[in-house]
Amino acid sequence: MKATPGSPLVIAPSLLAADFGRLADEVAAVERSGADWLHLDVMDGHFVPNISFGALVLRALRKRSNLPFDVHLMIAPADPYLAEFAEAGADHITVHAEAGPHLHRSLQTIRGLGKRAGVALNPATPADAVAHVLDLVDIINVMTVNPGFGGQRFLDSQLPKIAELRRMATASGREIRIEVDGGIDKATAPAAIEAGADVLIAGSSIFGKPDYAVAIAALKPGS
């Protein structure tokens, strides 16, 4: 991972919008269609008001895909499950700054498991929430919707936060990816990229389209 600007844009389809009756086929289809990472949203019905899937599904899909698995834990607490997700095949593990209780410890644990460590910020959480853990962070996920559900509208109010985080990441001198997550489509992606995002997480605008290759290409600048 290279520090942006200059990092190649990553497109990460969000599995939440896939057909859950054909998960392995859906993952293979986005892999064939140019996805760079696969984004996997783990929801507990407690930290967020929805339940998705857990490490069992991750482990099953790991055998069927070579894509980097970008695992977004919308669970609280996350720490008791970090080793399980690492062992199941996560390449990146992102925890929420709001999930607590000890973000620094969570990031240390993820890195200790040999995985890239991420922090996700809900729309109401300021960029400063990561200021004192940047030395442990590989990925910052800026939620551009309230977490829990796909298919919501992109929150423009998050663009200044993306720009602020990009400045913080650059100043840190570390290679930190900035993800945007929620409501990303060909209309909203340009502003997110302009603000400093270099990973586009997209569910509905990829899995909701008939041709995944066309949908992925449409998210890229100049398409």
Ligand SMILES: O=C(CO)[C@@H](O)[C@H](O)COP(=O)(O)O
């Ligand atoms: O984490 C989440 C929702 O909590 C996202 O990853 C969504 O899954 C993105 O879905 P779309 O807004 O692209 O449909």
